[in-house]
Amino acid sequence: MDYQRINRRLEHKGRIVDVYTDTMKLPDGREAEWDYIDHKGASAIVPVNSEGKIIMVRQYRNAPERYTLEIPAGGLNRGEDRELAAMRELEEETGYRTEKVEHLLDLYTTVAFCNELISIYYTEDLKPSKQHLDEDEFVEVEAYTLEELVAMILNGTIQDAKTISAILAYKAKKNL
Amino acid sequence: MDYQRINRRLEHKGRIVDVYTDTMKLPDGREAEWDYIDHKGASAIVPVNSEGKIIMVRQYRNAPERYTLEIPAGGLNRGEDRELAAMRELEEETGYRTEKVEHLLDLYTTVAFCNELISIYYTEDLKPSKQHLDEDEFVEVEAYTLEELVAMILNGTIQDAKTISAILAYKAKKNL
Numbered sequence: 001m002d003y004q005r006i007n008r009r010l011e012h013k014g015r016i017v018d019v020y021t022d023t024m025k026l027p028d029g030r031e032a033e034w035d036y037i038d039h040k041g042a043s044a045i046v047p048v049n050s051e052g053k054i055i056m057v058r059q060y061r062n063a064p065e066r067y068t069l070e071i072p073a074g075g076l077n078r079g080e081d082r083e084l085a086a087m088r089e090l091e092e093e094t095g096y097r098t099e100k101v102e103h104l105l106d107l108y109t110t111v112a113f114c115n116e117l118i119s120i121y122y123t124e125d126l127k128p129s130k131q132h133l134d135e136d137e138f139v140e141v142e143a144y145t146l147e148e149l150v151a152m153i154l155n156g157t158i159q160d161a162k163t164i165s166a167i168l169a170y171k172a173k174k175n176l
Numbered sequence: 177m178d179y180q181r182i183n184r185r186l187e188h189k190g191r192i193v194d195v196y197t198d199t200m201k202l203p204d205g206r207e208a209e210w211d212y213i214d215h216k217g218a219s220a221i222v223p224v225n226s227e228g229k230i231i232m233v234r235q236y237r238n239a240p241e242r243y244t245l246e247i248p249a250g251g252l253n254r255g256e257d258r259e260l261a262a263m264r265e266l267e268e269e270t271g272y273r274t275e276k277v278e279h280l281l282d283l284y285t286t287v288a289f290c291n292e293l294i295s296i297y298y299t300e301d302l303k304p305s306k307q308h309l310d311e312d313e314f315v316e317v318e319a320y321t322l323e324e325l326v327a328m329i330l331n332g333t334i335q336d337a338k339t340i341s342a343i344l345a346y347k348a349k350k351n352l
Contacts, residue, residue, distance in 0.1 A: 003236045011188040012195050014211040016289060019188050019195045022238060024312075032312040034238055035190040037213065060179045061287040062198060062210055068287055075288075105329065107337040110285035110292060111237045111244055112218075112251075113192060117335075136200075136208040150348055153281065159293075161283040161337040168344035172326055 002027055008036065016040075016075060017114075039116035043085035044073030044162050046104065046122035046170045047096060053143040054167070055094050055126070060138070069142070069152070070163045073118065074134075082119040090123070094141050095131035098123040105169050109161060120166045146176055178203055184212065192216075192251060193290075215292035219261035220249030220338050222280060222298035222346045223272055229319040230343070231270050231302070236314070245318070245328070246339045249294065250310075258295040266299070270317050271307035274299040281345050285337060296342045322352055 007023040020036040047055040054071075061068050074089040076082065083101060091097040101121040109116045133139055144152075149167045152158045158167075170176075183199040196212040223231040230247075237244045250265040252258065259277060267273040277297040285292045309315055320328075325343045328334045334343075346352075 003238065005238065011190070014187070014195070014197065015209055017211050017213070019190065021190065024238060026312055027314050030312075033191055034312075035193050036239055037193070061284075062179065062181065062200060063212060063289055063291045064284050064287055064293070065291075068284075070287070105335070105340065106332060107335050107340055108237075108240050108244075109337050110290065111240055111246070111336050113239055114286070114290075115239045115241075116286060117240070118337075136202055136206075136210075138203050153345060154349055156282060159281070159283050160287050161285050161294075161341055164281065164283055164345065165337055165340040168348055169329060169340065171348065172344055173330055 006031065035113045037114040039114055040078070041076045041082070041116060042073055042118045043076060043082045043089060044071050044118055044120045044166060045086040045090050045101065046071055046120070046166050047090055047094060047098070047126055048122065048124045049126050049143065053145055054149060055096060056142050056144055056149075057093050058140040058142055064159075068160050069158055070160045071166050073162060083121060086119065086121045091129050092132050092134070093137070093139050095129055096126040097129035098125050098127065100125045104166060104173065107162065107165055118162050120162065120169070122170055146171060182207065211289045213290040215290055216254075217252045217258070217292060218249055218294045219252060219258045219265060220247050220294055220296045220342060221262040221266050221277065222247055222296070222342050223266055223270060223274070223302055224298065224300045225302050225319065229321055230325060231272060232318050232320060232325075233269050234316040234318060240335075244336050245334055246336045247342050249338060259297060262295065262297045267305050268308050268310070269313070269315050271305055272302040273305035274301050274303065276301045280342060280349065283338065283341055294338050296338065296345070298346055322347060
């Protein structure tokens with residue numbers, strides 16, 4: 001089966017995403033128009049402290065119109081290495097730094113219409129540093145046990161897909 | 177801390193998403209423009225057959241430009257109940273039907289800029305029915321054990337966020 005993109009038309013250049021309409025040739029020869037959102041990608045990290053607690057950030061999110069509890073994460077700067085971006089976001093958002101991360105997984109947030117790929121790392125080697133947020137970021141730092149976070153996922157308190165994926169993948173990887 | 181949305185400007189009406197620029201008043205009084213993507217929401221399901229295998233769908237995804245292995249899922253029709261949508265997508269995409277689903281979790285795919293909320297269910301009560309795909313859908317149906325899917329998540333074969341979240345949440349919920 002063969003899909004072919006015949007055309008990509010720019011509809012809008014946004015602040016963090018650009019919006020296109022793609023014209024696709026389907027396997028049966030017909031054509032269809034599909035939305036396509038271009039995002040530069042992001043990195044995230046599961047930061048585990050020496051007591052086994054996971055450092056989380058709480059911040060206001062405009063799209064779901066609520067405060068959310070998430071792992072530290074952020075968009076890539078132009079040309080930025082994904083591992084270094086995870087380390088940078090950790091330090092900026094939480095005030096902890098690390099020199100040693102392990103890759104956990106890469107995920108597409110919403111494959112139906114967006115190319116956003118988030119690379120997720122974990123670290124069990126945290127050192128105190130200093131929080132320095134972006135100018136439109138206001139973030140609270142909190143620490144939870146893995147068991148608490150798994151319970152908050154299963155009872156619906158945590159609803160952010162990258163955070164659910166990362167916490168449960170860390171649990172599965174570590175057989176915890 | 178208080179965020180206020182001062183303005184929402186429509187930039188583009190797409191096929192499955194509408195694109196806006198929001199003007200936000202930040203907690204420190206300054207203003208910022210944020211991208212906002214409006215999506216009508218979706219439902220998905222973890223379908224477990226009588227042998228404990230999970231029914232998955234493989235399809236071409238234009239955004240990541242590859243075939244992906246995912247749980248059955250699809251966008252809500254206007255006014256559609258989320259549980260019924262999960263049951264409908266199961267039957268349409270896989271050719272199995274169910275009359276009994278359990279809620280697993282709701283997730284926001286990408287909280288930074290999109291309101292897409294996916295409601296994920298599971299069922300262990302599958303009956304044979306007939307696949308009937310949307311006109312631009314071409315889907316292969318495959319079955320895997322939970323252990324195989326967890327391994328495919330941890331080795332990077334499965335990269336779809338809703339699928340990673342759903343499979344690992346099912347594992348955690350069932351203590352498997």
